[in-house]
Amino acid sequence: MIDRFEQKFIPEPNSGCWLWTAATDEHGYGRFRIGSKIDGTRRTAIAPRVSWSIYKGKIPEATNVLHSCDNPYCVNPDHLFLGTQNDNMKDCSAKGRTSKGDRHSLIQKSHIPTGKDHWRYGQPGNNPGEKHWAARLSADDVRAIRADARTCEQIAKEYQVSFQQVARIKNRERWAHVK
Template identity: 35%
Template sequence: MIATETEIQRRKKRSLAERFWTRVDTSAGEEGCWLWLGSTLRGRYGQIRRDPEGRELRGKKATTHRVAWELTRGPIPAGMHVCHLCDNPRCVNSKHLWLGTHAENLADMKAKGRAARGDSSGTARLKPAQVQAIRKLLAAGRCHLTDLAQLTNVSVGTIENIKYRKSWRHLDA
């Protein structure tokens, strides 16, 4: 049986760059988002296996925006993040990427209004209506912090943070 050209290509080891660029949609043009069409992490950031190193049978998985940076701009300094200007996790256009520290990436996220706040945060234990009720009770002087903490099953510190607007700042009383 004679193998087809596609089967031969499949058997042939392809470089990371070759595997990478065949899964990128560049139809948006040079200034647009180049979307990763391959595998993703929980439907968000693209992922691809690096070439195996040493005795590895399979290479380690890497996020595609980091691979795009390395393929187009070179190594990523230790401790640096590859951040998106466009805020599109599947975008791999190096013109849309920048290097920053973890703190810079978080500040960028917050400045663009993408940080989880209130009950959209994974750690929130209260609902907005509860926070508003707590603020009204505190303003009226009807309840003590410890009473509210016990009633809502949160710490006194959480109630203080609500009172002094260190948390739930975005919510009006």
């Protein structure tokens, strides 16, 4: 299991994070299958919890695994710590990641602004393009991709991104802010 787990992340040298490259949930937390199909113990677990279990030991009941780096993709056990749900909420509040004021008001979904009109546009954690912490491309790369006449697959290989991402860039579904 350890070998399989270690194939699913890459160390990021600047932050020290071990970035999960396999399946994730809707919040960006890694998902890792554990147990056996044969004996019926097979299930999907949250990758930071698996990391803690492998490298640090057992997680007590009703205990969360929290990130000191605030990066849901990170599975580096040195960036993880144990805490209660209350500790998690205090950590979240101390780091300015809770709903506040008008942002928490009850608004019909059809009236929620999107894109550049959305209240989080350009704020930390919601930065478009190369300002995003996980960006693989620069604005110059995007301009070069759009001008490139090769197939999406060929371009994707060169820039080490998926061909779907290249197609979205060319169609201005991604990196739309780059002219």
